[in-house]
Amino acid sequence: MSNLPGDLRYTKSHEWVRALPDGSVEIGITDHAQNALGDLVFVEVPESGRQVAAGDPFAVVESVKAASDVYSPVSGEVLAGNDALATQPELVNQEPYGQGWIARIRPSSAASIESLLDAAQYQEHLVSEA
Amino acid sequence: MGRRTPLYQQHLEAGARTVDFGGWDMPVHYGSQIEEHHAVRRDAGMFDVSHMCVVDIRGPGSRAFLSRLLANDVARLAAPGKALYTCMLREDGGVLDDLIVYFLEEGLFRAVVNAATADKDIAWMSRHAGEHGVEVIPRRDLAIVAVQGPNARDKTAGALPADCRAPALALEPFFAVRCGDWFVGRTGYTGEEGFEVVLPAVEVAGFWTALATAGVRPCGLGARDTLRLEAGMNLYGSDMDESVTPLESGLAWTVAMKDQREFLGRQALEAQKAAGVPRKLVGLLLEDRGVLRAHQKVRVEGLGEGELTSGTFSPTLERSIGLARVPAGTSGRVQVEIRGKLLAARVVKPPFVRHGKAQIEL
Numbered sequence: 001m002s003n004l005p006g007d008l009r010y011t012k013s014h015e016w017v018r019a020l021p022d023g024s025v026e027i028g029i030t031d032h033a034q035n036a037l038g039d040l041v042f043v044e045v046p047e048s049g050r051q052v053a054a055g056d057p058f059a060v061v062e063s064v065k066a067a068s069d070v071y072s073p074v075s076g077e078v079l080a081g082n083d084a085l086a087t088q089p090e091l092v093n094q095e096p097y098g099q100g101w102i103a104r105i106r107p108s109s110a111a112s113i114e115s116l117l118d119a120a121q122y123q124e125h126l127v128s129e130a
Numbered sequence: 131m132g133r134r135t136p137l138y139q140q141h142l143e144a145g146a147r148t149v150d151f152g153g154w155d156m157p158v159h160y161g162s163q164i165e166e167h168h169a170v171r172r173d174a175g176m177f178d179v180s181h182m183c184v185v186d187i188r189g190p191g192s193r194a195f196l197s198r199l200l201a202n203d204v205a206r207l208a209a210p211g212k213a214l215y216t217c218m219l220r221e222d223g224g225v226l227d228d229l230i231v232y233f234l235e236e237g238l239f240r241a242v243v244n245a246a247t248a249d250k251d252i253a254w255m256s257r258h259a260g261e262h263g264v265e266v267i268p269r270r271d272l273a274i275v276a277v278q279g280p281n282a283r284d285k286t287a288g289a290l291p292a293d294c295r296a297p298a299l300a301l302e303p304f305f306a307v308r309c310g311d312w313f314v315g316r317t318g319y320t321g322e323e324g325f326e327v328v329l330p331a332v333e334v335a336g337f338w339t340a341l342a343t344a345g346v347r348p349c350g351l352g353a354r355d356t357l358r359l360e361a362g363m364n365l366y367g368s369d370m371d372e373s374v375t376p377l378e379s380g381l382a383w384t385v386a387m388k389d390q391r392e393f394l395g396r397q398a399l400e401a402q403k404a405a406g407v408p409r410k411l412v413g414l415l416l417e418d419r420g421v422l423r424a425h426q427k428v429r430v431e432g433l434g435e436g437e438l439t440s441g442t443f444s445p446t447l448e449r450s451i452g453l454a455r456v457p458a459g460t461s462g463r464v465q466v467e468i469r470g471k472l473l474a475a476r477v478v479k480p481p482f483v484r485h486g487k488a489q490i491e492l
Contacts, residue, residue: 038163064356
């Protein structure tokens, strides 16, 4: 079974979002997504300062087999990409909700994460996709 | 649902993730493609390749038939058991398939063809067989297991029928031996030592289990692809197909044109040679960060454009490598377009890896 922390928000395209105390959000891909992709060998993270819109492809994760886009769950400004992934893409496989985070964003609207899925809704989505 | 090999249930029980490959449900990996890749480079791994098709060619005219049918020359197969890698061409020089053909005895040869092309190949062979009075016999009653890696032959020996062990271990590279219904070749598609074992489908489950007990790791088609690409070996359907000739596919070495043998496709190849072969297949090593993938565009300063035919991350080199079809004069450095950016790549001569070691300068 997929690991789904209850304190995160999720998207149908398999990203997770963590609200940080300063109002910014941390974004990554879910345990389900990393498992489906297999061993990651390359991650392209967004540069800080970039403006992204919700639904935009803003990062790329590549397994041995294929490249997949990661979509921004919110609109806002990129504060940082996770530079550790340049040399250790496997962190996404090993700790998808921890050291394998992909980017931090300052959302243009504080309410924007409220419309995302909670863990139970994302779980339902996974079941419907299976 | 696709077609399934006799090992399908065992693959599922071993945790395989399966994909469609040429109409077959095949394991792509059993958990970690990279670990499976390393198992073959460092120890021993096994692949169920029973989706590929054994085709026996039988009859007194079989040598003359294959001499006409294949671009490489079966006259090179003098000793029983010898194997030959070759293309089978259309009249216009397009590659119908690549295959290995073994000489068993006078009047009997065995070919192993790709899964996705098997039906087309058999129809083509049968169409040309008539005039030579030979039988083309697809052997779907047989399964194929490839065991590859530095320890593959040792670990396989104990799982073979007793009368097969000594002759298998005594094989020279690119030879095969028959023992009863079993057929063991010292061949492979990984750049490592090993065997390819053809055996009755009803016996393959026991053989697979015996290999696993001997410490051979099940490996999926994902690892098979990264291993063959590191070894600089072409994949039919990606690196060549009916739209290109072997001369544009890095396979000129497999085409025997020195004598006057009239094989199918020869005239087209001669015409292409005379006019100048416009493109060639080269190896690429990506110098920037990223991953080469099939169909990415290659820009060659002053010469035009080419295209990646295969690309991946090389687990052995920890760099991205690929094969690309580019203008004939290409050398040195090129640029590859990846998601709108132009990244630097260097033209290198495959293989990238053999027997666990890098063959190119990184």
